[in-house]
Amino acid sequence: MSLKDILHKKLSSLKKSERYVRLREFWIFEGLSNYELSFVDELFYSRKYSAGEILYEKGFPVELVYLIVSGEVQLQETGQSFGTNQVLDLSSLFWTETRPYTAVAVVDTEVMAISQTDFDELIKKEKSLGVKVLKNICTRLTHIIHDKPC
Amino acid sequence: MLKKINYTKTLFYLLLLTAIGFGIYFYSSVFGHLIAGFVLAYILDPLVNAVERLRLPRWLAVLSVYIIIIGAIALLVVLFAPSLYEQVAQVVSVLQEDSSGAANPLVELPLLKDLHLFLMELDARVPVLDLANEYVKLMDILVENLVALPKIIMKNYSAIIGAVSYVGTIPLICFYLLLDKARFRKALFSLIPNRYFEPIVILSDKIDETVGKYMRAMLFEVLAVALMTFIALRILGVPYAILIGVIAGFANIIPYFGPFIGGCVAVLSSLIAGQPPIMIFWVILAMILVQQVDNNLVYPVLVGKTIDMHPLVVFFTVLAGGWFGSLIWMLISVPLLYITYTMIKETYLNFKMFKLL
Numbered sequence: 001m002s003l004k005d006i007l008h009k010k011l012s013s014l015k016k017s018e019r020y021v022r023l024r025e026f027w028i029f030e031g032l033s034n035y036e037l038s039f040v041d042e043l044f045y046s047r048k049y050s051a052g053e054i055l056y057e058k059g060f061p062v063e064l065v066y067l068i069v070s071g072e073v074q075l076q077e078t079g080q081s082f083g084t085n086q087v088l089d090l091s092s093l094f095w096t097e098t099r100p101y102t103a104v105a106v107v108d109t110e111v112m113a114i115s116q117t118d119f120d121e122l123i124k125k126e127k128s129l130g131v132k133v134l135k136n137i138c139t140r141l142t143h144i145i146h147d148k149p150c
Numbered sequence: 151m152l153k154k155i156n157y158t159k160t161l162f163y164l165l166l167l168t169a170i171g172f173g174i175y176f177y178s179s180v181f182g183h184l185i186a187g188f189v190l191a192y193i194l195d196p197l198v199n200a201v202e203r204l205r206l207p208r209w210l211a212v213l214s215v216y217i218i219i220i221g222a223i224a225l226l227v228v229l230f231a232p233s234l235y236e237q238v239a240q241v242v243s244v245l246q247e248d249s250s251g252a253a254n255p256l257v258e259l260p261l262l263k264d265l266h267l268f269l270m271e272l273d274a275r276v277p278v279l280d281l282a283n284e285y286v287k288l289m290d291i292l293v294e295n296l297v298a299l300p301k302i303i304m305k306n307y308s309a310i311i312g313a314v315s316y317v318g319t320i321p322l323i324c325f326y327l328l329l330d331k332a333r334f335r336k337a338l339f340s341l342i343p344n345r346y347f348e349p350i351v352i353l354s355d356k357i358d359e360t361v362g363k364y365m366r367a368m369l370f371e372v373l374a375v376a377l378m379t380f381i382a383l384r385i386l387g388v389p390y391a392i393l394i395g396v397i398a399g400f401a402n403i404i405p406y407f408g409p410f411i412g413g414c415v416a417v418l419s420s421l422i423a424g425q426p427p428i429m430i431f432w433v434i435l436a437m438i439l440v441q442q443v444d445n446n447l448v449y450p451v452l453v454g455k456t457i458d459m460h461p462l463v464v465f466f467t468v469l470a471g472g473w474f475g476s477l478i479w480m481l482i483s484v485p486l487l488y489i490t491y492t493m494i495k496e497t498y499l500n501f502k503m504f505k506l507l
Binding site for chain 2: 043047049053055057061113118125
């Protein structure tokens with residue numbers, strides 16, 4: 001199956017190897033091995049939100065980071081919107097604070113939710129995975145600082 | 151305008167409800183097995199994760215843990231079971247002999263005999279007193295109660311057999327729960343509505359942190375106290391050291407009173423064996439030492455903080471456990487109370503933050 005097909009299919013209908021390909025499409029999981037992705041695959045939750053449904057509200061405790069598989073999510077306060085393959089509220093993967101904004105699904109949206117606690121444990125267990133994710137985040141930050149498109 | 155009734159929908163949900171009802175009825179007899187399997191899987195999970203970290207596939211990790219545990223149990227059985235069985239049989243036979251014999255065996259024990267003789271002497275000097283007879287009567291009552299103990303165990307025979315049947319099925323349930331942990335968790339969590347999803351993820355982590363840690367620590371503590379008691383009593387030469395160790399280990403689950411029970415059993419055993427009275431001092435000292443090591447070394451390392459529960463609450467809980475069920479309920483009543491309390495507290499705090507309450 002080609003990447004295009006995989007991207008257009010629903011997450012639940014993908015086979016394990018296809019799910020790994022799908023996961024690698026998110027920039028934070030770029031370059032992860034199948035072995036490392038098998039752990040990520042075990043801990044993400046697939047969630048569906050219909051248009052207008054709230055993902056989280058401002059001031060709520062933070063536990064989940066959302067990777068958007070398909071659809072669009074908008075931050076109510078800033079109007080910034082996030083689409084396919086983008087990561088919503090990345091800081092929630094590492095820091096426990098309260099949500100700074102309210103996020104609402106603009107259209108029917110499918111996301112992968114990853115728990116901070118689970119991810120922390122995974123990094124402790126698979127250090128090389130942690131390093132790769134860190135590298136990806138650094139690369140991303142460099143691009144943002146130098147204002148290069150990525 | 152009247153709302154139109156969707157008959158298909160109503161009928162479907164009615165049928166679904168019936169099916170669920172029958173399902174619960176059908177599976178109710180194995181529900182206990184499932185819970186026990188779940189608890190076991192819960193305790194073993196960190197061990198499996200640790201083995202999995204050696205880059206073994208999950209099924210092999212689970213299998214390795216099983217082999218390690220079965221090996222350990224087999225080793226323990228080979229080492230201790232024959233003498234443990236012997237000790238139990240001895241205690242039972244001693245107590246049963248006591249009931250049939252005319253003379254009270256307790257009165258024959260060294261320290262108690264001295265007291266008896268002293269009372270007889272006192273009676274001889276002051277004829278009205280008749281203390282010696284009263285004393286023997288008191289001892290008779292004590293023996294009667296002691297004799298009743300094995301009978302209680304006999305009465306619960308069917309329960310014990312039921313427990314043995316558990317042994318066959320629970321490892322199997324536990325195996326699949328451990329193997330497909332991620333799948334089961336995902337399936338279970340997918341049932342949660344979006345509004346409740348994040349609160350429940352946080353809640354499950356919190357409960358896992360407190361309850362899981364507590365349960366594993368408790369299990370380890372039982373083993374540690376049993377082993378330390380056994381070693382201490384073996385050094386002192388107290389008979390039935392293994393049996394007392396096992397009792398002390400399990401009794402230790404009950405805060406405040408458990409260690410006292412273990413100590414009493416140890417002292418009693420030393421007395422019955424006719425060891426010199428000074429041994430009571432040494433036995434008590436040994437039991438205190440075991441408790442000190444447990445409280446100051448084992449427990450802080452494993453759990454971190456002690457359960458903050460008033461002794462009176464513990465006392466009433468254990469008492470209620472005794473009325474509610476058997477000896478096992480007395481043992482698990484306090485942990486159960488603590489777990490329930492923690493769960494309710496965490497749920498409240500968490501749901502409050504998410505404005506669900």
